[in-house]
Amino acid sequence: MRIEKRVKCVLLAVLACAAFLFLAEHFFCDRWGLQQYDSMWTKWQLDSEEWVVEKVIDARINGIGNYNGMMVEYQQQIGFAGMLFSVVDKLVDHNAEFTDPIPKDVMAGLNVLIFSALFFVLLYWLYRESGLWTAGVVYVTLLFTNWTAYSVRNIYWVTWTMLLPMIALLALMMWEQRYGKQKDVWLFALSFGTIFLRSACGYEFISCVMVALELPLIYYAVKEAWELRLYLKRALIAGIGAITGFLGALFVNLALMAGLRGWKEAVEYMIFISARRTGYVTLDSFDPDVIEAFDMPLFDVFKLYWGGDGDVPLFGSSYHLSLLIPLFFIPALLMLTALLVKEKKRRSVTGLRFQMETEERKTLGMILVMMVSFLGPASWLVLAKGHAVHHPHIDYIIFCLPFTMMGFAALAQIVKYQAMQVRDRYAEKKK
Numbered sequence: 001m002r003i004e005k006r007v008k009c010v011l012l013a014v015l016a017c018a019a020f021l022f023l024a025e026h027f028f029c030d031r032w033g034l035q036q037y038d039s040m041w042t043k044w045q046l047d048s049e050e051w052v053v054e055k056v057i058d059a060r061i062n063g064i065g066n067y068n069g070m071m072v073e074y075q076q077q078i079g080f081a082g083m084l085f086s087v088v089d090k091l092v093d094h095n096a097e098f099t100d101p102i103p104k105d106v107m108a109g110l111n112v113l114i115f116s117a118l119f120f121v122l123l124y125w126l127y128r129e130s131g132l133w134t135a136g137v138v139y140v141t142l143l144f145t146n147w148t149a150y151s152v153r154n155i156y157w158v159t160w161t162m163l164l165p166m167i168a169l170l171a172l173m174m175w176e177q178r179y180g181k182q183k184d185v186w187l188f189a190l191s192f193g194t195i196f197l198r199s200a201c202g203y204e205f206i207s208c209v210m211v212a213l214e215l216p217l218i219y220y221a222v223k224e225a226w227e228l229r230l231y232l233k234r235a236l237i238a239g240i241g242a243i244t245g246f247l248g249a250l251f252v253n254l255a256l257m258a259g260l261r262g263w264k265e266a267v268e269y270m271i272f273i274s275a276r277r278t279g280y281v282t283l284d285s286f287d288p289d290v291i292e293a294f295d296m297p298l299f300d301v302f303k304l305y306w307g308g309d310g311d312v313p314l315f316g317s318s319y320h321l322s323l324l325i326p327l328f329f330i331p332a333l334l335m336l337t338a339l340l341v342k343e344k345k346r347r348s349v350t351g352l353r354f355q356m357e358t359e360e361r362k363t364l365g366m367i368l369v370m371m372v373s374f375l376g377p378a379s380w381l382v383l384a385k386g387h388a389v390h391h392p393h394i395d396y397i398i399f400c401l402p403f404t405m406m407g408f409a410a411l412a413q414i415v416k417y418q419a420m421q422v423r424d425r426y427a428e429k430k431k
Contacts (some may be wrong), residue, residue, distance in 0.1 A: 019139060022294035027112045027152045034143055037312045040150050045394065048156035052101050052410045054235050055082030058088045060096055068256040076273050078253050080200035081158050090226055108153035115152045115160040118167045122405065125170055125391075129223075129362055130413050137406055137412035144316050148400045158201050164402045165194035166212040169238065173216045177224070184237050191241030192248070199249030203277075207383050211376035212240045215369045215406070219243055224356075277387040296389055304392060307400075314399055323400060325374075326405035332367045335414045339364050361415045370410035373403045 025031040035041045060070050064086045067318035070079040072091040085107045089096060092103045119142065126135040140150060151159045169191045176182055191213060198209050214235055221231040250270075257266035315324060339360055346355045356364065377398035381388045388395050 001397070015119070020116055023119070023139070023143070024112050024116045025365065027116065027149060028109060030149070035146070035149060036317055037146065040146070040312055042090050044150040045154050045156065049104075052082050052085055052107075052155045053104075055079065055253060056086050056102055057098060057190075059086035059089070059128050060098055064090075070256055072317075076253075076270075077202045077255055078200040078249060078256065078262050079158055080197065081202075084158075085155055093205045107155045109152050111158060111160060115163065118160055118163050121171060121194060122163075122165050122402075125174060126409055128174070130366070130409070130416060133416055134409055134412040138409050141315070141408040142405065145314065145400050146316075147211065147314060147402050148314050150405075151397050156202075157397075159199040159397070159401070161194075161201050162205060162209050162397075163207055163212075165191065165242070166215055166402060169213060169216040173220045177220070182234075184234065185223055187234060188241040189261075191238045192245040195242040196249045197244030199246050200252075203250075204384075204387065205380055205395075205398050205401075206246060207379040208376035210246075212373060212402050213238060213242055215373060218372055219369050221364040222368060223361045225361070240416075268327070275386075277384050294389075296385070298382060298385065299389055301385055302378075305381065305396070314396060314404060318319065324404065324407065326368060328368075328411060331414050332370060332410055335363065335417070336367055359417060359420065362415050366406070366410045366413040370403075370406040373406045378402060391416065 022032070026034060030041055049072045054073055055071040058066055059082075060076070064083055065077070069083050070077075071082040088110060088311060089109055093100065093107055123139055125134045126138055143370070148159070152159050169187070172183065172186055185405060195206070195210065195213065199206060217231065217235050217238060221234075226234075254263070254266050254270060257269065260266075261269075306321050306325075307312075312322045321416075341358070342360070343356055380395070382396050
């Protein structure tokens with residue numbers, strides 16, 4: 001028995017290593033030819049990358065601390081990506097001259113490795129909670145999730161920072177479950193630190209990232225049958241940590257800008273940028289086309305993203321939100337109804353609440369995580385309507401991190417649960 005277990009562990013380790021390398025190669029250079037939209041693969045957001053490239057070149061001449069560490073042409077954020085890749089550039093070639101090429105492949109490779117490592121933490125969690133089937137489904141579907149693939153290697157967007165907060169709390173929840181302890185200090189610290197880091201790379205999609213941060217707490221609250229008071233307490237700790245991290249990054253950003261242009265101009269500039277992104281404050285200095293976009297009703301904003309508006313689909317060759325949302329939500333709602341009806345019947349017999357079996361709790365938890373994850377991108381379309389209207393060539397990313405991942409995970413868990421039910425019924429009939 002021991003030998004069989006060791007062989008299984010070795011085989012799983014080999015499979016995991018092979019899958020990691022396959023995914024990394026896919027993200028790094030599309031070695032396996034899975035991407036169907038080459039123009040997006042080769043050209044997506046190169047203009048944004050130029051801000052980081054300019055920072056790297058400036059750092060070669062004037063040092064990383066020039067412009068208080070911020071990027072030369074784009075100071076609407078702290079500029080962590082520019083600092084990070086300036087350090088990478090120094091490590092790759094300490095004596096690089098102004099005219100030497102930027103080692104973008106090394107920088108992109110670093111992004112790919114970090115994102116892939118974080119994703120494999122998610123896969124490990126799915127394997128522990130739902131088995132190889134669910135982990136495999138999420139892995140395979142990520143290979144065909146177009147917008148994730150375009151963004152992962154980009155040295156401006158550093159997409160891994162958008163996934164990091166959720167994965168950090170997921171790792172904490174797994175640790176707490178293993179050792180039977182709850183670490184609220186760590187919960188606050190991880191929420192603060194990871195949201196601060198994401199904000200240091202850009203405030204885009206921050207509401208989506210904050211919603212994703214809460215997903216591990218929702219799952220474990222359902223699975224472990226936490227009392228409502230305990231869940232609300234821990235959700236509040238994580239939320240306060242996240243908001244504090246965001247405000248802390250905003251203050252640091254303002255302080256860095258103030259060091260260059262004074263506090264008054266720095267604050268006025270940040271207000272201008274915030275108003276332009278949200279669309280809920282109109283300034284006279286806005287261009288007419290910007291003001292016109294702000295007048296778009298929220299329903300039309302959702303409609304813009306629902307149908308894809310001619311853009312590359314989220315998944316595969318034709319799966320826009322108009323197909324993915326029903327694919328995820330209809331089975332989830334049917335399963336949720338079935339679970340609640342089953343729970344009601346139990347309660348009518350025993351008089352006790354929440355007597356679900358472990359597999360039922362896992363299924364319910366995965367469904368709720370998927371549903372709440374959709375609130376992330378929805379919140380961005382509402383809170384940053386101006387950004388969403390002007391940047392459909394960028395903002396589709398928010399539906400991939402982590403909505404599509406959790407959507408396919410919930411779908412796979414539902415299929416697994418139903419298969420187990422069929423198996424159990426068949427076993428009962430055979431007796």
